[in-house]
Amino acid sequence: MPSVMGLLEEREAAAWVRAEQLRAEMERITAELVDAEAVLERRVIAQTELAEALAAGGEETQASAAGVREAQALSETAADSVAGSVVPRWHEAATVDALTVEYRRIVELVDSGVGDGEGISAKQLTAGLQLELVPAKIEGVWSKARPLAERDWLTASPAGRFTRRQATGPARTASGERSGQGGG
Secondary structure (H helix, E strand, O other), X not given: OOOHHHHHHHHHHHHHHHHHHHHHHHHHHHHHHHHHHHHHHHHHHHHHHHHHHHHHHOOOOHHHHHHHHHHHHHHHHHHHXXXXXXXXXXXXXXXXXXXXXXXXXXXXXXXXXXXXXXXXXXXXXXXXXXXXXXXXXXXXXXHHHHHHHHOOOEEEOOOOOEEEOOOOOOOEOOOOOEOOOOOO
């Protein structure tokens, strides 16, 4: 008859093996996600370039103008509707309009100053977005806020809280207004 400690050790070893299998699967999926995001980013850039090229020659014919409007509509629809889309890196000329609606809402919520002076947690962001406060939703919001911080739209503290981007100039909407209540 096996000992209780022996059974526990076997179960622990099995759990370690399963955890390692899941880590390997996660790495594989993450690599696929990076590739898919790169393809998506290239396609969005291609649509934008096409729209700009058509706009340059679009003054000559009405057909070209219609093509520009159609390409821009496709570009805007694709950028707004693609869940998990790529977050562009922030730069001086960047506006929150470069972000998809879901990312834009997170930036605007952080900019609004909701939360205490230490920044806003993923749980507070989830509540601010009026989502159900369950671990899956909170983790989903955190996984959207993290790339915003990695690409300089927000700043993440070591405690996992998000604050406004460190100011080098306010992020603005395409109309030139500051995003959120506090700008950038």
